[in-house]
Amino acid sequence: MSIKLLGTKIGMTQVFTDQGICIPVTVLKVGPCIITQIKTLNSDGYNAIQLGYSQVSTHLLTKPQLGHLNKTNSPALKYLREYKTNLSETFCVGQILKVDQIKVGDKVNIQGNSIGKGFSGYQKRHHFSRGPMSHGCKNHRQPGSIGAGTTPGRVFPGKKMAGRLGNHTTTVKNLLVIDINTENNLMLVKGSVPGKPGTVLSINSK
Known part of the structure; x- marks a missing residue:
């Protein structure tokens, strides 16, 4: 069954296998996520679950946001994400999903916003060729x-x-899970993921 979770990018490091091979890994803090709403075909026209992540103080949320969470007695959560699923009946409101839903050796897809690099020119943004640099040419970039x-x-x-x-x-896509620490809600995946440390990520185990 496909598992959807929310997490935060901590940073990158490297680990060594028993054979002495160095593997670059990204450290992620995954969950705990709370199911704040379940949408069904009868009530909303489609099946989906809404996950909440990162508990914060109530004064950081608006009254509509707090009212939505109070309907299900959920705590104040900073991030809400909705995922379509055909197995909505297997979940319940208030259920907590943790990193132990994923196993070592699984493949996961991770989605997030890439690092913003500001205003960039043609060569850097689209990999265009520059003009000649010889004497007399006035078309360089x-x-x-x-x-x-x-x-x-x-x-x-x-x-x-x-x-x-x-x-x-x-x-x-298809990032290999190298290790999982259930006590601290940490997960190591092989390779890099979008964004800088602190970026909120959507994690989908296959």
């Missing part, structure tokens, strides 16, 4: 022509140009 003249007389939407780089939703 300029964009050059961005469209035709009279026809069509405009720039087509979606033209690759300079702009914001990064900070978009990214999913890394």
Whole structure:
């Protein structure tokens, strides 16, 4: 059964296997997550569960947010995420999902926002080639022509140009779970995941 969880990226390190092989790993704090709402086909038109993560003080949430959580006697939770599932009847409101739902050796998909890198030019953002650097050339990192003249007389939407780089939703698939610490809700996965330390991640075990 596919398990959905929320977690936080702690950082990266490396571990060594019994054979002496060095493996780069990312340390994640996974859960505990509380089921705050269950949506069914009869009441909402589709089956889904809503997970809450990261308990905070009540003054950090708005009254509508607190009212929604109070309906199910849930504590004040900073993050809420909804996941579609065909097994909503197997869950109950208030149920706590922890990292022990995942086993060592499982493959997981991890989704989060990538690191934002601010305003970037053509070469860095789209890997365009630069102009000649020889004497007399005045086109080193300029964009050059961005469209035709009279026809069509405009720039087509979606033209690759300079702009914001990064900070978009990214999913890394099939990451191997190396180790799990159930006492501290920690999990080690092989390789890197999106975002910087502190980024909230969506973890989907296959």
